[in-house]
Amino acid sequence: MDVEWAPPGIDTSLPHSARMYDYWIGGxxxxAADRAMGDAFAAAIPSIRTMAQENRAFMHRVVRYLTGEAGIRQFLDIGTGIPTRPNVHEIAQAIAPQTRVAYVDHDPIVLVHARALMVSGTEGETVYLDADLREPGKILADPDLTATLDLERPVGLLLIAILMLMADEDDPWEKVATLLDALPSGSYVAITHPGLDFDPEAMGGIATAANQGGMTLVPRVRDDVARFFADWELVEPGVVPVMAWHPEGTPPADPNGAYYWSGVARKR
Ligand SMILES: C[S@@+](CC[C@H](N)C(=O)[O-])C[C@H]1O[C@@H](n2cnc3c(N)ncnc32)[C@H](O)[C@@H]1O
Incomplete structure (x- = not known):
């Protein structure tokens, strides 16, 4: 029996991506259901924890890049996950204290912890929206979002380890296109996505295990991930394994060690 405390609205009998991810990064x-499915994934792909950690490390690098080199001062982070320091605003505000961040997630456990995301530095601002990527129009029109972000000025859109949680039938490309169309020139989008082509058998295996456990998980091939960027201009080196995107320090011995595609693009 699962005797752990859970906030209202959370069905602990079903595994959930945010909590499995939290398990892998040590949260x-x-x-129990999240840990069981997390362990099942680890049996298929022993490097799954490294994948989660490398994905999170990409988020750190990309927020530093966008704030530092690209001059972005407002972020829209959809699929925020359970707060884990440093969060987006902590990284960005360390470089530019006036940075504003709108966080979006649809998981009740993230909502429970949202206060940790609202502790902005005094010059900047953060907001949390309990909203769904499948309804991008609602996100863009949300009064809390429009009170925090100026959609006439460049935005850094983060879609980090979220798009694989949407089935093809939900047309994630169309949902992303709605967001990209709404952002002004000079905006950036950063995406990571588990790659089927790194190891089709293992990645196919975790997708099947997830589906059997009641979760949607769709690893995709590089071309399908590249389509999310539409006609935006890819920042060098393009769509690459996550460990190969602007590595810091010694370059990784095996950049294919974490099965995630990643990329960053700018609206012309
Ligand atoms: C694997 S976590 C990634 C967390 C964080 N972006 C990172 O990379 O460290 C994916 C998050 O996306 C959220 N998510 C999944 N589908 C979503 C949807 N349709 N709308 C909003 N959030 C969603 C989940 O609740 C979860 O918190």
Missing amino acids: KDNF
Whole structure:
């Protein structure tokens, strides 16, 4: 029996991506079903924890790049996950204290922890929206979002490890296109996505295990991930394994060690 405390609205009998991810990166906001599915994934792909950690490290690098080199001062982070320091605003505001961040997630456990995301530095601002990527129009029109971000000025859109949680039938490309169309020239989008082509058998195996456990998980091939960027201009080196995107320090011995595609693009 699962005797762990869970906030209202959370069905702890089903595994959930945010809590499995929290488990892999060493957090405490996960339940028995999340850990069981997390371990099943790890049996298929022993490097799954490294994948989660490398994905998170990409988020750190890309927020530093966008704030530092690209001069972005406002972020829209959809699929925020359970807060884990440093969060987007902590990284960005360390470089530019006036940075504003709108966080979006649809998981009740992320909502429970949202206060940790609202502790902005005094010059900047953060907001949390309990909203769904499948309804991008609602996100863009949300009064809390429009009170925090100026959509006439460049935005850094983060879609980090979220798009694989949407089935093809939900047309994630169309949902992303709606967001890209709404952002002004000079905006950036950063995406990571588990790659089927790194190891089709293992990645296919975790997708099947996830589906059997009631979760949608769709690893995709590089071309399908590249389509999310539409006609935006890819920042060098393009769509590459996550460990190969602007590595810091010694370049990784095996950049294919984490099965995630990643890329960053700018609206012309
Ligand atoms: C694997 S976590 C990634 C967390 C964070 N972006 C990172 O990379 O460290 C994916 C997050 O996306 C959220 N998510 C999944 N589908 C979503 C949807 N349709 N709308 C909003 N959030 C969603 C999940 O609740 C979860 O918190």
